Amino acid sequence: MTAAAPVVLDVRNLRAYLYTRWGVVRAVDGVSFALREGETLGLVGESGCGKTMTGLSLVRLLPEPAGRIVEGQVLLEGEDLVTKSEAEMRRIRGRRVSMILQDPQTSLNPVFTIGDQILEALRLHHGDGARALTGRAEEALRRVKVAAPEQRMRAYPHQMSGGMKQRVVGAIAVAGEPRVLIADEPTTALDVTIQLQYLALLKEIQARTRLAMLFITHDFGIVARMCDRVAVMYAGRIVETGPTRAIFRAPRHPYTEALMGSVPRMEGTVTRLPSIEGQPPPLHDLPGGCRFAARCAYVDDRCRREYPPTVPIGPAHGAACWRVEPSPSSR
């Protein structure tokens, strides 16, 4: 179903580096993926793997002045965002691509009411009069299931719970009816029962608007619940990508396999979890060859010398590992 939907976001060989006094941090180092209408792609990885920098590059909000996109294209419905001016980007953000960050506290201004902030976002997208805009704002709050929106419009962020604030952030993000929503760990700061409410809400918005979602997370549980496809990131690169079911059933990259194996489960008893020893390499001092080599159980000489190409292993499934044999059926 989703395979037939048009591609709305096409990221090609994106490289975004941070120029710091410790050297060049290769946060995003040749990342490619495509996102179709109505589809959710999970970008999974540990902290410092470059997943947030990938998200920020897509909306051109890399930290200034250190961050720079050095190569690649971000095609939003065919238009390359990398070459846009800041003025052009301002018209694109919110209206065609939006982003939700982990901590709602950083996205909302503490000295303005919720109403002011939603109205500000709406005013950018609609030329309506004040009364019509207020109506739209209340409607936006109602859509993210905020109870008594008329009263909530007058509330300040500190008067709301974390879950409620994140809903408001969500309302602002989708107010301009964007085509693409980038959600960067939007539920990490929320309690589990509130997290579930929020995830269900995002799904509902997506079903209504056919949004394409890029869901950045470190949690395979969220991937299992939310995502159609997964891209696993390690040290600045995507090491495996494929349909969610295929990856859960048969992860092919040793990192994906080890990472999934080390997560404790709710069901079934495990006496001992397999763990990945060591830690990811620093992004300003990357090893030659495969970046996971130092922690990999199957490493050999070639892995330390050369970075492996991404090998196709099934329908829309690929992994960057020397051990993976290309599957004949994927041609």
Added chain:
Amino acid sequence: MLEGRAIAVEPLIRAENLVKHFPVTRGLLIGRTTGHVKAVDGVSFTIGRQETLGLVGESGCGKTTTSRLLLRLEEPTAGRVLLDGQDVHALRGAELSRYHTRVQAVFQDPWSSLNPRLRIRDTIAEALVVNRRVTRAGKLERVEEVLHQVGLPLSAAARYPHEFSGGQRQRIALASALAAKPELIVLDEPVSALDVSIRAQIMNLLKDLQARQQLSFLLVAHNLATVRYIAHRTAVMYLGRIVEHADTESLYRGPRHPYTKALFAAALPADPDAPRDDMILTGEVPSPIDPPSGCHFHPRCPFAMEQCSRVAPELKAVAPEHLVSCHLY
């Protein structure tokens, strides 16, 4: 899971009907108390030797306050904590110092729990010197011993916290907790700030340490899978009260309390085909300043009956080692 766990007759620690209310005041100079945050509202449990009790619940349920009462960082409004039968909050002087060597803590954030200006060996030794007279050589020997126990190289002793990653810092925090040879360690979200691939390392280390050194743990955590992996028994808290308390296996196989069921249903699945029992709770946790009458959970409970809003249910056994506080049982 339970093999190798010594079932002692008298538990190491016993919490009896613990209550902690924080006053809410209004007015700047002449504060007037307008209410109480009922953070912990009648909590009882025991922890045996070499046993782990998991305390789970959402933010504001009182699990951290409970652990702080155990650590003697708070005075209870009512109730007692007994260590080997002795009232912990009545201890003074030398007995109190001894208590602080017997009970230690490891907190969530390994970035803020270590003094950035102290070398690792001094951080670890501090735990020794505070309560005991130790020779210089004895101190160094103990530092090396605990570093080895937590899987860090001896060279770590001379370095500073900033030179270590999150996982390594949590090992250092654990080493300094171990230095005084404690019997109980309170672990407050010990792995939730760590990366996924590092969590398993630390969880395995905790299990190994418990087995080797006969340690007891109070594990405060919100991640249910983590608790299942480490805890022998688990207590679920909601708005200051324990709503369900059971052997971990029995709890995870068959949660009884509607809140526990909702909490477990909200836990994310292990894979996309995992059976899904959607029980999405409406609303949020009410304020602990003015908690609902009767059963605290009744306004959000899909099974609420008439009596639930009037009578607070008692914690009673529904199966061996399985206590539930709900009128349904």
